[in-house]
Ligand code: HPA
């Protein structure tokens with residue numbers, strides 16, 4: 001018999017989070033506080049009202065509310081506070097490494113400068129290293145509902161900050177905005193030395209995942225649920241071990257699945273796909289990383305060994321150095337050994 005509960009097993013194991021939109025961590029309490037200090041109106045009278053508004057039938061319904069919420073962020077301090085609140089929360093959940101998205105166009109489109117956004121986020125992330133021991137990489141994500149020229153302009157903004165940004169990504173409304181729309185932007189980004197990732201196959205078809213791989217040359221797919229519709233694609237992802245950053249509670253809230261019991265992650269592990277668990281937009285989808293692990297483990301009856309594999313995958317799929325990955329994976333193996341999980 002195990003001596004620790006599954007809850008505690010998940011809580012205590014060191015984890016990495018690789019699919020997290022910083023604007024999606026904006027909790028109603030902080031939103032009210034920042035709106036008040038910036039003298040901005042929000043269309044809610046109470047935290048209760050905000051939470052009631054968080055019921056979505058699809059990705060677009062969520063995005064409309066997510067962009068509206070982000071509209072109260074004005075100063076560098078706002079972006080710092082937002083990021084710091086996330087870091088302190090996941091620190092308590094034993095997250096030791098994060099690779100987070102920020103959406104500059106959500107802010108530059110309403111007149112906030114790129115510099116304010118990145119400085120606020122980056123200062124909090126740097127404090128996260130020194131005060132919480134959380135390492136990080138930053139991913140600048142293009143909004144795919146906007147046009148190519150806006151993405152090019154955003155890439156230009158990012159060039160002076162190249163040292164701070166590891167990768168570029170692609171998010172927002174997927175249907176009707178295939179990766180091919182941004183082929184030239186991503187080619188330029190790679191030439192500038194950025195890694196590339198893209199949301200693909202969340203609501204969109206498997207062909208969007210092919211485009212992300214073949215045209216955008218991504219090294220990781222965000223979501224990727226629909227890959228299971230295409231056996232040839234699965235074979236390619238398995239052979240290349242290109243990771244998928246899955247977000248179970250997000251999938252449930254955005255009706256990508258109707259029940260967590262239908263989540264494809266277990267099937268994907270059985271096929272040897274390199275899959276990870278992440279929270280996506282935890283303030284909107286009802287749970288940070290540990291809740292994503294726990295609810296998924298319960299719904300799919302995942303073993304502790306499978307949970308350990310998922311956690312190891314989160315580091316394997318990261319952009320940490322090979323030495324750092326080796327060190328942390330040894331630490332996880334030791335944790336599993338202490339919890340009587342066999343290695344094979
Ligand atoms: N999908 C696409 N765009 C997003 C998401 C998502 O889950 N979250 C924030 N922007």
Ligand code: ZN
Nearest residue numbers: 171199222280
């Ligand atoms: Zn996402």
